[in-house]
Amino acid sequence: MSKKVLVAYATKMGATATIAAVVGAELRTAGHQVDVREIGAAPAVSEYDAVVLGSAIYRGRWRPEAVRFLRDHERQLRNRQVWLFHSGPIGPSKNQNQPLPPDVARLAHLIHPNPPKTFAGDLQAEAVAGIGAHREDLEHLIGDSRDWPEIHAWSDGIATALRTAVVQP
Ligand SMILES: Cc1cc2nc3c(=O)[nH]c(=O)nc-3n(C[C@H](O)[C@H](O)[C@H](O)COP(=O)(O)O)c2cc1C
Structure with missing residues (x-):
């Protein structure tokens, strides 16, 4: 059965947005009705059967707007x-x-999500310049490490779980 799914993301430099778009496209291909939205522009959660929420990590923290959304x-x-x-x-x-x-883990403890997933990220040279960091300090980290087959596989798992899930009243 088709479900209504919100895929909401918080990004600074765009890498997480593209991951969210790929997750959304995969769920749509599997027959679900999907909205992919930047988290600040996400419609009411009450409109959806399920929510996929992703954030970029900076210095060990989620983007503040993603934590706020969970709260x-x-x-x-x-x-x-x-x-x-x-x-x-x-x-x-x-x-x-x-x-x-820790702040996200505390909220997750209340929400009981499915096990969280880590995806490798992407750091481009222009972004390093944009944050005022010295290129030579971050040179060894520059590049796109996103693993598209892994992202597709994770999304497929969600699509399957949604097909068999009972919607809460
Ligand atoms: C200043 C800075 C700090 C970062 N801190 C972390 C971190 O603590 N943990 C981590 O896994 N990745 C960290 N990263 C990598 C970013 O999370 C990665 O580049 C991510 O894909 C960026 O997502 P975005 O383009 O959606 O903002 C950091 C990157 C920068 C530039």
């Missing part, structure tokens, strides 16, 4: 199927799973 919608999210992902690790540590930051 503000905690009660509604509790009653829905929720998947969390974050995009971060780049360079030599691109395959390292990242724990949820």
Whole structure:
């Protein structure tokens, strides 16, 4: 059965937005009705059967607007199927799973989402210049480490879980 799904994301430099778009496209291909929205522009959670929420990680933290979204919608999210992902690790540590930051973990404890997923991220040279960092300090991290087959596979798992899930009244 087709479900209504919100894919909401918080990004600074765009890498997480593209991951969210790919997740959304995969769910749509599987027959679900999907809206992919930047988290600040996300419609009411009450309109959806399920929510996929992703944030970029910076210095071990989620983007503040993503934490705010979890906090503000905690009660509604509790009653829905929720998947969390974050995009971060780049360079030599691109395959390292990242724990949820403590504030996000506390909220997740209340919401009971599916197990969170870490996706490797992307750091472009222009972005390094944009944040005022010295290129030579971050040179070893520059590049796109996003693993598209892994992102597709994770999305497929969600599509399957949604097909068999019972919608909460
Ligand atoms: C200043 C800075 C700090 C970062 N801190 C982390 C971090 O603590 N953990 C992590 O996994 N990735 C970290 N990253 C990598 C970013 O999360 C990665 O580039 C991500 O894909 C960016 O997503 P966005 O383009 O959606 O903003 C950092 C990147 C920068 C530039």
